[in-house]
Amino acid sequence: MKKDLLGIAELSREEIYSILDTAEAMREIGQRPIKKVPTLRGKTIVNLFYEPSTRTRTSFEIAEKRLSADTLNIAVATSSVVKGETLADTAMNIEAMAPDMIVLRHGSSGACHLLARICRSRIINAGDGMHEHPTQALLDAFTIRQHKQRVEGVKVAIIGDLLHSRVLRSNVLLLTKLGADVWLSGPPTLVPPGIERLGVRVSSSVDEAVADADVIMMLRIQQERMQGAFFPSLREYFHVFGMTAERVKRARPDVIIMHPGPLNRGVEIASDVADGPFSVILEQVANGVAVRMAVLYLLAGGAEVD
Amino acid sequence: MPVVMDADRMGRTLARIAHEILERNRGAEDLALVGIRTRGVPLARRLARILQEINHQEVPTGALDITLYRDDLMRHAVGAQPVVRRTEIPFSIDDKRILLVDDVLYTGRTIRAALDALIEFGRPRSIQLVVLVDRGHRELPIKADYVGKNLPTSLSEVVQVRLMEIDGRDEVEIQG
Numbered sequence: 001m002k003k004d005l006l007g008i009a010e011l012s013r014e015e016i017y018s019i020l021d022t023a024e025a026m027r028e029i030g031q032r033p034i035k036k037v038p039t040l041r042g043k044t045i046v047n048l049f050y051e052p053s054t055r056t057r058t059s060f061e062i063a064e065k066r067l068s069a070d071t072l073n074i075a076v077a078t079s080s081v082v083k084g085e086t087l088a089d090t091a092m093n094i095e096a097m098a099p100d101m102i103v104l105r106h107g108s109s110g111a112c113h114l115l116a117r118i119c120r121s122r123i124i125n126a127g128d129g130m131h132e133h134p135t136q137a138l139l140d141a142f143t144i145r146q147h148k149q150r151v152e153g154v155k156v157a158i159i160g161d162l163l164h165s166r167v168l169r170s171n172v173l174l175l176t177k178l179g180a181d182v183w184l185s186g187p188p189t190l191v192p193p194g195i196e197r198l199g200v201r202v203s204s205s206v207d208e209a210v211a212d213a214d215v216i217m218m219l220r221i222q223q224e225r226m227q228g229a230f231f232p233s234l235r236e237y238f239h240v241f242g243m244t245a246e247r248v249k250r251a252r253p254d255v256i257i258m259h260p261g262p263l264n265r266g267v268e269i270a271s272d273v274a275d276g277p278f279s280v281i282l283e284q285v286a287n288g289v290a291v292r293m294a295v296l297y298l299l300a301g302g303a304e305v306d
Numbered sequence: 307m308p309v310v311m312d313a314d315r316m317g318r319t320l321a322r323i324a325h326e327i328l329e330r331n332r333g334a335e336d337l338a339l340v341g342i343r344t345r346g347v348p349l350a351r352r353l354a355r356i357l358q359e360i361n362h363q364e365v366p367t368g369a370l371d372i373t374l375y376r377d378d379l380m381r382h383a384v385g386a387q388p389v390v391r392r393t394e395i396p397f398s399i400d401d402k403r404i405l406l407v408d409d410v411l412y413t414g415r416t417i418r419a420a421l422d423a424l425i426e427f428g429r430p431r432s433i434q435l436v437v438l439v440d441r442g443h444r445e446l447p448i449k450a451d452y453v454g455k456n457l458p459t460s461l462s463e464v465v466q467v468r469l470m471e472i473d474g475r476d477e478v479e480i481q482g
Contacts, residue, residue, distance in 0.1 A: 001386065001387075018389075021389070022389070022390050024392060025371060025390040025391055025392045025393070026390070028392050028393055028394070029374075029393075032426065032427065033426075033427070033428070034426045034427075036426075037374040037375065037423075037426075038374070038375060038422070039374040039375075039379060040380075043380075067374075294390075297374070297387060297390065298386075298387050300380055300387070301379070301380065301385065301386060301387035
């Protein structure tokens with residue numbers, strides 16, 4: 001592995017498979033009576049979160065604790081950032097206390113790359129702006145492989161707010177690297193121009209994207225990132241792009257429904273689909289811990305010399 | 307390079323160890339086998355088969371990966387992390403007499419890691435150590451309870467155990 005995990009873009013196929021295989025072993029630790037191994041004893045990991053997060057932050061923290069690392073969480077609302085300190089200054093001050101890794105979530109794309117350049121600590125991207133969210137894409141691939149035994153050749157339909165989604169970008173990069181057949185659909189105002197160049201198919205019809213899909217991945221409507229009107233109303237959005245039990249019937253009979261959370265019930269996904277028999281949404285959450293343990297373990301070793 | 311144990315010899319060695327296990331434990335009651343990955347696992351499965359043939363009693367068998375318990379992790383500035391594989395112990399080890407199985411006993415560090423890993427799964431009544439080859443050069447106070455073959459070696463030599471399930475043939479060879 002390289003020094004940092006900044007995005008799926010920087011990972012090779014082999015590195016992705018190595019993370020997924022390691023995560024298989026890590027999953028078993030979570031099923032033991034004592035869910036802890038001594039591997040990262042004496043390592044200090046700082047979770048630095050500039051954006052609200054429940055799932056990702058908790059998942060990283062549980063993963064770190066299961067590997068016996070010492071962890072601390074910095075939530076920006078209670079930190080010096082509110083006094084006007086820059087990201088680089090905050091990072092250099094944390095760095096002065098010699099942590100081994102920094103897990104960063106930040107609202108600006110490229111924030112992790114900046115820290116990786118100025119910090120000796122390993123940097124793990126837990127979501128940067130609209131750029132990447134690599135551990136989410138890795139846990140999604142892990143979940144797909146668990147159900148479909150492979151990622152190559154699997155038809156994945158990704159539906160929703162494609163424009164603002166770092167989950168989308170990481171997933172497209174990862175799924176195309178592993179040879180999945182990726183279809184995207186969403187309102188034309190929320191489709192990033194030129195996304196086809198990444199080797200995916202874009203359809204304005206959800207029904208076409210979903211037809212015979214092995215996997216349906218719903219994306220959240222990110223109202224907090226939307227400045228302007230991208231569609232007339234949430235009701236209309238649900239009517240045209242929402243995942244309903246009726247639409248699910250167009251996919252393969254063994255389809256799995258995924259969602260990175262948090263859910264907007266009745267906006268991008270109907271409640272009976274989110275809670276229904278095809279939904280693996282909570283399995284994704286469980287798998288997130290194993291995948292993050294794998295990433296932490298693999299990054300904690302010696303870095304490749306570039 | 308000399309082959310010090312062939313397939314025939316290995317089969318008889320494992321049969322002898324199985325008899326020793328039954329003699330020492332007065333039967334197979336409460337016994338369970340745990341093989342250390344990689345080559346301890348097929349050896350444990352073979353012992354389970356032989357024990358069942360002799361005693362007509364199934365002995366639960368598991369696989370242990372000790373990578374996350376190694377004492378040499380994170381000690382090198384460069385190089386990839388060792389591959390972690392699944393641990394599978396599909397039974398409770400509480401109050402069991404555990405037979406820990408590995409192919410080669412050398413420094414004892416693998417066994418130290420395995421003991422730490424195993425204890426996390428419960429409190430066995432006892433842990434006994436089974437090895438196919440003991441090549442000496444211990445760095446920790448660890449001793450095997452059942453030894454297939456004592457093999458005096460020099461530090462520069464490599465003891466290679468090959469098993470049908472993994473390597474396509476059964477033999478023990480000294481290289482170097």
